[in-house]
Amino acid sequence: MILVNGEATEVLTATDRGIAYGDGVFRTVAVRAGRVCAWRWQFAKLAADARRLGIACPSQATLHEEVRRSAAGEGDCAVKIIVTRGSGPRGYAPPPQARPRRVVLSSGMPPEWARHGENGVTVRVCALRLSWQPALAGIKHLNRLENVLARAEWDDPTIAEGLLQDGAGNVIGGTMSNLFLVEGDDLVTPDLSRCGVEGVTRERIMAGADRRGRSCRVAALSLERVLAAREVMLVNSLIGVWQVRHLNGRGWDAGETVPSVRQWLDENDD
Amino acid sequence: MILVNGEATEVLTATDRGIAYGDGVFRTVAVRAGRVCAWRWQFAKLAADARRLGIACPSQATLHEEVRRSAAGEGDCAVKIIVTRGSGPRGYAPPPQARPRRVVLSSGMPPEWARHGENGVTVRVCALRLSWQPALAGIKHLNRLENVLARAEWDDPTIAEGLLQDGAGNVIGGTMSNLFLVEGDDLVTPDLSRCGVEGVTRERIMAGADRRGRSCRVAALSLERVLAAREVMLVNSLIGVWQVRHLNGRGWDAGETVPSVRQWLDENDD
Numbered sequence: 001m002i003l004v005n006g007e008a009t010e011v012l013t014a015t016d017r018g019i020a021y022g023d024g025v026f027r028t029v030a031v032r033a034g035r036v037c038a039w040r041w042q043f044a045k046l047a048a049d050a051r052r053l054g055i056a057c058p059s060q061a062t063l064h065e066e067v068r069r070s071a072a073g074e075g076d077c078a079v080k081i082i083v084t085r086g087s088g089p090r091g092y093a094p095p096p097q098a099r100p101r102r103v104v105l106s107s108g109m110p111p112e113w114a115r116h117g118e119n120g121v122t123v124r125v126c127a128l129r130l131s132w133q134p135a136l137a138g139i140k141h142l143n144r145l146e147n148v149l150a151r152a153e154w155d156d157p158t159i160a161e162g163l164l165q166d167g168a169g170n171v172i173g174g175t176m177s178n179l180f181l182v183e184g185d186d187l188v189t190p191d192l193s194r195c196g197v198e199g200v201t202r203e204r205i206m207a208g209a210d211r212r213g214r215s216c217r218v219a220a221l222s223l224e225r226v227l228a229a230r231e232v233m234l235v236n237s238l239i240g241v242w243q244v245r246h247l248n249g250r251g252w253d254a255g256e257t258v259p260s261v262r263q264w265l266d267e268n269d270d
Numbered sequence: 271m272i273l274v275n276g277e278a279t280e281v282l283t284a285t286d287r288g289i290a291y292g293d294g295v296f297r298t299v300a301v302r303a304g305r306v307c308a309w310r311w312q313f314a315k316l317a318a319d320a321r322r323l324g325i326a327c328p329s330q331a332t333l334h335e336e337v338r339r340s341a342a343g344e345g346d347c348a349v350k351i352i353v354t355r356g357s358g359p360r361g362y363a364p365p366p367q368a369r370p371r372r373v374v375l376s377s378g379m380p381p382e383w384a385r386h387g388e389n390g391v392t393v394r395v396c397a398l399r400l401s402w403q404p405a406l407a408g409i410k411h412l413n414r415l416e417n418v419l420a421r422a423e424w425d426d427p428t429i430a431e432g433l434l435q436d437g438a439g440n441v442i443g444g445t446m447s448n449l450f451l452v453e454g455d456d457l458v459t460p461d462l463s464r465c466g467v468e469g470v471t472r473e474r475i476m477a478g479a480d481r482r483g484r485s486c487r488v489a490a491l492s493l494e495r496v497l498a499a500r501e502v503m504l505v506n507s508l509i510g511v512w513q514v515r516h517l518n519g520r521g522w523d524a525g526e527t528v529p530s531v532r533q534w535l536d537e538n539d540d
Contacts, residue, residue, distance in 0.1 A: 002284050010279035010286050012289060014373055019282060019352065021414035022292030026362070053415070078360060086275065090298070090350060090377045092414065092421035092445055103284055107360045129402035132437065135419055143413035144291035144362065145323070149405055151362035152324060175362055220415065238326060 001070045003104040005021075005060070009110050010114065015087040015148065016101055022100075022142035023094070024084030027050040027200075030238050031071040031079055031106070038237065039064060040270050041200045046081065049139045055095060058102050058197040060264040062138040079106045079240050082142070110155075113239055120254065121160035121234070122244035126150040126175065129167045132197040138198040151175045160242065162232055163226070166195050173222045174234045177242070178202035179221070182231035182257045205222025231255035242267065271340045272375040276332070283355040284369055292412035293364070294354030294371075295319040297470075300365070301376070302340040303347050308507065309334060310540050311470045316351065319409045324364060325355050325447035328372050336374040344351050347507050349376045352412070382427075383509055390524065391430035391514035394492065396420040396445065399437045400465040408468040421445045430512065431504055433496070436465050441491045447506045449491070451499035452527045457486040469533065471505040478534025482488075493518075501525035510535065 004012055017023035027046045028036045043060045050057040064231045069080045082103040088095040124168050127148040136143070150162055160238050161174040172190050173179045187209055209216035226232060231252060232244035245251060257263040274282055287293035289358045300307040313330045337349045352373040398420040401515040406413070420432055430443040438480040438523055443449045443458050448469045451458045462468050479486035496502060501522060502514035513528050515521060 004284060011285075012284045014274060014280060014282045014375065015291065016282075017356070018417075019286065019288040019373070019412065020350075020417050022412055023415060023418050026290075053419070060418075066320075080360060084289070088373075090348060091380075091426070092417045093421050094418060096425075103289070105284065105360075128405055131403035133416065135403035136415060137399055141287065141415055142292055143415045145293060145406060145413045146290050146403065147362045147409055148287075148293050148364060149323070152364050155363070160510060199400075202277075 001072070001074070003066050003070050003102070005102050008067055010131045012101070012103060013087050016084050017086065017088050017098070018082065018084030018101070018142055020068055021067045021092065022144070023053070024055065024130070024142045025053060026084055026140055026142060028078055028080045029065065029067060029228070029239060030076070032076045034068070038065050038200055038204060038269050041204055042237070042267070045200050045203070046083065049084055049141065051141055053085070053141065055083060055100050058083060058100060063102065063104070066102065070106040074106050074108070074244060077106045077108055084142070106239060109238060116160050116242050120243035122158055123174070123234070123244050124152060124154060124159050124162050124245040125248060126153050126162040126164050128153065128164065128217050129173050130164050132166060132194040134194055137195050140197045147175050163247070164264045165223065167215055169222060171223055173198040177234040177236045177239065178203065180235065180261070181221065181226060181229035181253065185215065186212065188194050188219050188221065189216065190221050191218050195205055199236055201237050201240070204265055204268040205235060205261055208268055209259070212264070231257050233258060233261065271344070272373070273336050273340050274373050276336055286354050287368070287411055288352065288354030288371070289359050291362065292414070292449070292531060293323070294352055294412045296410055296412060298348055298350045298354045298508060299337060300346070301337065302346045303450065304311065304338070304341070306334060308338050308474060308539050311474060311538070312507070314472070315429060315470050316353065317408070318391055319411065320353055322409055323355070323411065325370050327351060328353060328370060333372065333374070336372065340374045340376045344376050344378070347376045347378055347520040349374060354359070354412070362498055386430050386512050387510055390513035392428055392516040393431050393444070393504070393514050394424060394429050394519060395431055396423050396432040396434050396526050398423065398434065400434050400442050402436060402464040403526050404464055407465050408462050410467045417445050430466060433517070435474065435493065441496050442466040444504045447504040447509065447512070449537060450475065450503045450505065451491065451496060451498055452501035452525065455485070457484065458489050459486065461492050462486050469506055471507050471510070474535055475505060475531055478531070478538055482534070483522060503528060504532065512520060
């Protein structure tokens with residue numbers, strides 16, 4: 001079901017700045033057994049992202065209710081929340097009187113994801129290199145052509161995700177996921193200060209590691225370093241944790257870290 | 271008037287990938303006395319941009335007719351053409367069966383633009399730095415948050431435009447315009463191979479200079495070089511040519527090049 005500003009509809013005002021300029025932010029949240037997973041984290045991130053673009057974020061209660069309504073009767077599903085700056089006249093200048101618009105839409109989870117969670121995944125390296133834009137780095141905004149072009153590079157269904165590097169060769173994450181390496185007993189995740197999306201699941205894993213006193217660092221990660229890692233994981237709010245089992249001719253056996261990380265996520269699901 | 275796929279409406283399907291990802295391209299064309307200015311150039315650029323994103327461009331005849339219909343009864347106006355990849359399920363992968371969607375909307379020209387054309391303009395330098403993304407450079411795509419953030423830096427109505435630099439300090443253009451310098455008798459315009467939009471008016475001016483045997487080069491331009499230029503011009507399809515008269519404490523008298531360049535544009539208006 002699609003809700004636009006709380007009303008069930010299939011359509012959106014054509015003058016919305018979301019379509020004109022990608023002028024907005026979004027979240028994709030999992031709803032399981034009617035419960036909006038990690039909602040506190042999700043809303044906090046949405047509000048922070050909106051703030052960085054100078055968009056007034058709708059209230060937590062309004063969005064929570066709309067996510068639940070959109071998911072009602074759908075079973076376990078993904079709900080996407082888009083908050084745009086709203087409508088405006090032609091021109092880049094954000095209209096001071098713009099009223100943010102909420103679009104909340106539910107969709108099913110791809111059936112192969114459960115298998116990927118269980119068996120791990122085969123991953124490729126994308127040719128597209130992410131650009132550095134500190135003003136937008138970390139934000140889950142609506143300017144996602146880099147992700148679209150990267151994801152368009154392959155259509156082999158046995159490849160579950162593609163890794164993205166920046167222009168300097170640092171691995172930043174997957175097209176739709178954040179990355180963690182296991183090096184010795186430590187977790188390492190890429191520095192996202194110049195590009196990439198700071199996902200909520202990444203944040204929850206970092207908090208979980210912190211609580212356990214397990215080292216989790218942010219670092220610049222070369223592809224060589226990824227290939228040399230003891231374990232490699234891709235994470236997001238819908239897929240949870242996928243272990244990378246095949247990448248560039250390198251294979252990994254099933255590792256021990258994924259179950260631990262899943263437990264941390266279960267504990268940080270509020 | 272707004273036309274979506276040729277139908278007069280105010281709304282758009284909420285599952286359009288234009289809103290989800292900025293997955294599309296656009297043009298802004300001037301319609302004067304019922305005539306779509308520089309239409310051949312505009313369509314060629316739209317089709318080239320769509321091709322770079324792997325979007326099938328609607329036909330020239332269809333779009334031309336819709337631009338005229340959207341502008342009918344509006345007097346001289348701006349018509350924006352958006353072509354998105356169309357609707358699709360959640361996920362970055364472009365659906366192979368996606369049917370591109372056309373949004374054509376008209377709006378009036380800001381009344382101050384005529385004065386800016388006559389008297390020249392005061393311009394500022396934006397703090398935001400454009401990122402380098404060769405895969406998207408030159409394309410007028412719907413991922414325009416950089417322009418939005420840059421344009422949000424000022425609301426002083428006496429400042430008509432802001433100059434954008436890349437991370438290395440190269441001046442790339444205005445938030446909504448391309449840049450030309452006059453150096454001696456030569457024209458120079460920024461290299462747009464890593465960022466910026468290759469506007470149709472820029473292309474028409476380069477063709478006009480070429481026809482006259484006047485030197486017009488593409489180069490990396492520092493802000494110092496802009497400030498040292500004999501004349502500085504900002505151009506786009508709606509504003510035509512504005513001479514920069516004030517920038518960073520430097521002033522310029524009315525120059526001789528603007529009338530010539532306007533004549534070249536009149537000759538390249540097919």
